[in-house]
Each structure stands twice: as C-alpha cells, then as structure tokens.
Amino acid sequence: MSAPAPSPLAIVDAEPLPRQEEVLTEAALAFVAELHRRFTPRRDQLLARRARRRAEIARTCSLDFLPETAAIRADDSWRVAPAPAALNDRRVEITGPTDRKMTINALNSGARVWLADFEDASAPTWENVVTGQLNLADAYSRNIDFTDPASGKSYALKDEGELATVVVRPRGWHLNERHLVDADGVQVPGAFVDFGLYFFHNARRLLDRGRGPYFYLPKTESHLEARLWNDVFVFAQDHLGIPQGTVRATVLIETITAAYEMEEILYELRDHASGLNAGRWDYLFSIVKNFRDGGAKFVLPDRNAVTMTAPFMRAYTELLVRTCHKRGAHAIGGMAAFIPSRRDAEVNKVAFEKVRADKDREAADGFDGSWVAHPDLVPIAMESFDKVLGDRPHQKDRLREDVHVEAADLIAVDSLDARPTYAGLVNAVQVGIRYIEAWLRGLGAVAIFNLMEDAATAEISRSQIWQWINAGVEFTHEGETVRATPELAREVAARELAAIREEVGEADFTAGHWQQAHDLLLTVALDEDYADFLTLPAYEQLRG
Numbered sequence: 382m383s384a385p386a387p388s389p390l391a392i393v394d395a396e397p398l399p400r401q402e403e404v405l406t407e408a409a410l411a412f413v414a415e416l417h418r419r420f421t422p423r424r425d426q427l428l429a430r431r432a433r434r435r436a437e438i439a440r441t442c443s444l445d446f447l448p449e450t451a452a453i454r455a456d457d458s459w460r461v462a463p464a465p466a467a468l469n470d471r472r473v474e475i476t477g478p479t480d481r482k483m484t485i486n487a488l489n490s491g492a493r494v495w496l497a498d499f500e501d502a503s504a505p506t507w508e509n510v511v512t513g514q515l516n517l518a519d520a521y522s523r524n525i526d527f528t529d530p531a532s533g534k535s536y537a538l539k540d541e542g543e544l545a546t547v548v549v550r551p552r553g554w555h556l557n558e559r560h561l562v563d564a565d566g567v568q569v570p571g572a573f574v575d576f577g578l579y580f581f582h583n584a585r586r587l588l589d590r591g592r593g594p595y596f597y598l599p600k601t602e603s604h605l606e607a608r609l610w611n612d613v614f615v616f617a618q619d620h621l622g623i624p625q626g627t628v629r630a631t632v633l634i635e636t637i638t639a640a641y642e643m644e645e646i647l648y649e650l651r652d653h654a655s656g657l658n659a660g661r662w663d664y665l666f667s668i669v670k671n672f673r674d675g676g677a678k679f680v681l682p683d684r685n686a687v688t689m690t691a692p693f694m695r696a697y698t699e700l701l702v703r704t705c706h707k708r709g710a711h712a713i714g715g716m717a718a719f720i721p722s723r724r725d726a727e728v729n730k731v732a733f734e735k736v737r738a739d740k741d742r743e744a745a746d747g748f749d750g751s752w753v754a755h756p757d758l759v760p761i762a763m764e765s766f767d768k769v770l771g772d773r774p775h776q777k778d779r780l781r782e783d784v785h786v787e788a789a790d791l792i793a794v795d796s797l798d799a800r801p802t803y804a805g806l807v808n809a810v811q812v813g814i815r816y817i818e819a820w821l822r823g824l825g826a827v828a829i830f831n832l833m834e835d836a837a838t839a840e841i842s843r844s845q846i847w848q849w850i851n852a853g854v855e856f857t858h859e860g861e862t863v864r865a866t867p868e869l870a871r872e873v874a875a876r877e878l879a880a881i882r883e884e885v886g887e888a889d890f891t892a893g894h895w896q897q898a899h900d901l902l903l904t905v906a907l908d909e910d911y912a913d914f915l916t917l918p919a920y921e922q923l924r925g
C-alpha cells in the first residue's frame with residue numbers, strides 16, 4: 382500500500398512578504414510536509430529522551446562513554462566519506478546570519494567557508510526565515526547586491542572563485558516554526574523548514590556549480606539524533622533524485638552529552654559526515670544546564686575566565702581532534718567572537734593578539750580550521766593555519782594518538798582555580814538584557830562590548846545567574862561578602878535597565894523592548910523551573 386499524500390501545510394499569522402512565492406512554492410512546501418510527516422514523530426521521541434537523560438544526570442551527577450556502542454569505538458576499520466573538493470580546505474570559516482549584507486560580506490570575506498546561520502545568529506522571525514532563503518538563492522544566481530541606506534555604501538559579490546563555500550545551519554531539534562502548520566494545526570519543526578526549503582531549491586543548482594548542499598547540525602545531544610538526520614538526508618536525496626552522499630554534514634559538539642558520543646555521531650553520519658566542530662559557548666551552557674544541581678564542583682566561574690586551556694575544555698577539544706582524524710573527518714575549532722572597534726586601536730591590538738594566540742593554539746593542536754565572527758579576523762586566523770598547514774588542505778594525518786581522555790576529564794569543572802565574581806554577575810545581566818532586547822527586534826547576532834553575542838552566549842549568561850543563585854555562591858564586592866540571591870539579581874538588573882535608559886535616551890528606550898527583555902531575563906534566570914532553552918519562551922514573545 383502506498384504512503385498517504387503529505388498533508389498540505391498552512392502559513393498562519395504571517396504577513397505576506399515580497400517574493401515569498403519564490404521560496405514557498407507548492408512543491409517545496411509539499412517536500413517540507415513530507416519531511417514533517419515522516420520524521421517529526423521521531424524528533425518528538427528524541428526530545429522526550431533528552432528529558433529522561435537529563436533526569437538521570439541529575440540523579441547521578443555523572444556521564445560516561447556508552448557501553449552499548451563500545452564496538453563502534455573499538456572498530457578501527459571505518460572512516461567517514463572523503464570530503465568533496467569544496468569542503469577539503471576549511472582553514473578559516475566565518476559565521477553569521479543570512480541577511481542580504483551579511484550574505485555578500487561573508488561570501489567575499491576571504492574565508493574558505495561561510496556558516497550561513499538560521500540558528501543562534503538569527504532570530505526566527507518569518508521575514509528572517511523566508512528572506513534568508515531568498516538571499517542564498519540570489520547569491521547562487523548572482524542576483525544579489527545591497528546598498529546601505531545609512532552610509533550609501535554598495536556591496537556586490539566578487540568573482541566566483543573568490544567566494545566562500547556555504548554551509549547552512551538549520552535550527553535545532555527543539556524549535557518549531559509557528560508560522561507553518563499541518564492540517565491538524567501541528568507546527569513543523571524549524572529544522573525541517575530550514576533544511577527542506579534550502580535543499581529543495583538549491584541542491585541541484587549547487588551540484589551544477591561543483592559544490593553541494595552542506596550543513597552544520599546544531600545542539601545534537603546523541604548519536605540517535607545524528608541517525609535521524611542521516612535518515613532525513615537519505616530520504617531527501619532519493620526524493621529529489623540527488624545522488625546519495627551528496628549531502629555533507631558537520632556536527633557541532635556543543636553539548637556535554639554529545640562529547641561522550643563523538644565517534645558514534647560520526648559513525649551514524651559516515652556517508653554524509655564532513656567533520657565535527659568545537660562549539661565552545663553552547664558547550665559551556667550545556668554543562669551548566671545538565672549539571673546545574675550538581676553542587677559546588679560543577680559551578681562555573683565567569684564565562685570569560687573559562688578559557689580553552691582549562692583542563693576540562695582541553696580534554697574536550699583534544700578528544701575531538703583525535704576522534705575526527707582517526708575517522709578521516711575535519712576537526713573545526715571554536716569561535717573568535719571579537720568585533721573590532723573603529724574608535725579604539727588599543728582595544729583592537731590587545732584583542733587581535735588574543736585571537737592570534739587562540740588560533741595558533743588550535744592549529745598547533747591539530748585542528749583543520751576554525752571560526753571567526755568578523756571579516757577583519759579572517760587574515761589573523763588564516764595566518765595561524767597557513768603557518769601549520771602550508772599548501773596542505775588539512776592535517777588529518779596528525780592522529781593525536783598521544784591524547785587519552787577519561788570520562789571524568791570532560792566534566793572536571795572543579796579543576797579550575799577561578800571562581801564567580803560580582804563583576805561576572807553584572808556582565809551576565811548586562812549581556813542578557815541587551816541581547817534579548819535585540820533578539821526581540823529580530824536580530825540574532827549582536828555586537829555587545831566588542832564581542833559578537835548570539836543565543837549561545839545569552840544562554841550562558843542566564844544559566845550562570847541561575848546556577849550561582851541556586852548554588853548559593855558568595856562574591857566579594859566593595860570589601861564585603863555578598864551572596865547570590867534573586868534579590869541581588871533584581872537589583873543589578875534594575876540598575877542596568879536605568880543605565881540603558883540614560884545611555885540610549887527616553888525615545889529609543891520607549892521604542893525598544895528593554896523592559897520586556899529585562900523581565901524575560903529575570904524569568905529564565907530566576908524561575909525554579911529551569912527552561913531548557915531561552916529561545917523557547919522568547920519565541921512566544923517574538924513578533925513577525
């Protein structure tokens with residue numbers, strides 16, 4: 382008996398957008414509907430499994446490599462598929478949302494790869510979702526330009542051979558698209574919307590250009606979630622008559638549970654795998670989230686005090702390099718989030734040296750490439766990797782067999798000497814309010830205090846406030862000992878809100894979402910019932 386026809390999808394609560402009919406075609410929506418029909422039930426089961434696993438972590442305060450998959454780890458014979466030519470050299474990757482200006486600047490940046498982001502760097506307004514797809518399609522047809530209305534500066538694409546390879550990051554499994562529902566009113570997972578529309582419209586076009594549909598997979602928590610993505614890829618390629626193995630996926634190891642399943646994740650995706658990435662900010666958020674009730678030994682200090690040389694972060698990154706190279710996959714390093722100042726050369730000098738040291742360390746450790754958030758950082762990262770790689774596209778031959786990581790090493794948070802500070806609490810509140818306000822205006826990547834903040838860094842901010850209060854952390858402030866309490870967080874937030882009002886002026890304060898952002902931060906930072914993701918309650922308040 383043949384499968385039933387896919388349920389038609391309805392667009393709800395969304396104003397029509399210019400050119401949306403080019404993206405939301407009947408055939409494209411039918412494809413997304415079929416992804417939804419076939420795979421959303423499994424997505425739902427995996428989300429339920431996450432909750433059960435988190436409960437087990439709360440009970441045991443431990444994690445270990447999986448005994449049931451030991452044979453996969455022990456089998457030295459398997460490798461991931463060879464990298465396609467367009468993804469063989471990934472020494473510098475730039476990240477950013479898919480607005481029109483960023484699309485042009487990222488492709489022109491000199492980076493080898495652009496992570497075109499529908500996830501943490503993009504607030505999922507309907508306009509951002511649809512126009513992001515249009516911008517990518519326009520870039521591939523070279524039908525894209527942009528003139529900045531403020532400066533009058535015009536932007537256009539360089540020659541084809543100078544452009545970065547695009548790797549699209551769809552939304553994580555946990556987020557739905559409220560503007561697209563099936564016949565029963567059930568929202569389609571945002572991952573299927575972002576992946577489905579992009580793959581449907583661009584897979585064949587990319588093949589004709591000698592590239593392919595390449596993806597970054599965010600927030601993966603287990604090899605079973607990677608297996609679901611692999612099944613989606615197999616179906617999608619068959620459905621559109623695209624050769625199997627055309628899709629390539631790089632998985633962000635940005636959850637603590639995924640760190641214990643790196644080999645299994647590569648194994649599940651082996652015909653489509655391209656590599657793993659050390660997503661450092663979400664990784665810290667995941668540690669706090671999963672071990673938030675684990676007592677003093679799991680309390681993280683200020684986020685800026687947790688460098689990549691911390692023993693437990695070192696274990697994570699070295700295990701990632703060893704795992705990737707053992708299996709023939711690329712190992713991609715973490716984000717350099719600094720945003721250069723146009724006004725302060727000394728700030729830039731200090732920050733550039735920190736970025737250089739970070740990228741030098743990654744290249745020396747065996748990474749095949751790394752991330753930056755701004756075009757001005759591309760040459761710095763490129764120099765670091767050029768020194769190590771030379772003309773080679775990668776260094777997968779460095780197997781790092783000297784690396785030996787035990788299960789306990791990955792969660793040895795108490796190996797850090799640093800402790801939370803009052804200044805760290807203030808910074809968490811400042812970043813939290815300022816980022817959420819911008820997110821509610823539809824901006825997912827925001828420069829705050831010369832750093833590019835996205836949803837991952839906002840998650841750390843609110844999670845650390847929650848953790849420090851619930852762990853009863855004490856700070857030294859103005860010579861006195863101060864305990865982290867809800868009342869203290871509210872006092873700091875009230876002062877920050879008043880400072881913002883004075884900074885931006887009454888008119889801009891009133892026109893913005895500052896009070897709303899303040900209230901939402903305190904909700905997710907102080908509620909006894911910890912929200913799994915800040916973006917879930919925030920999405921309910923996002924207009925558009």
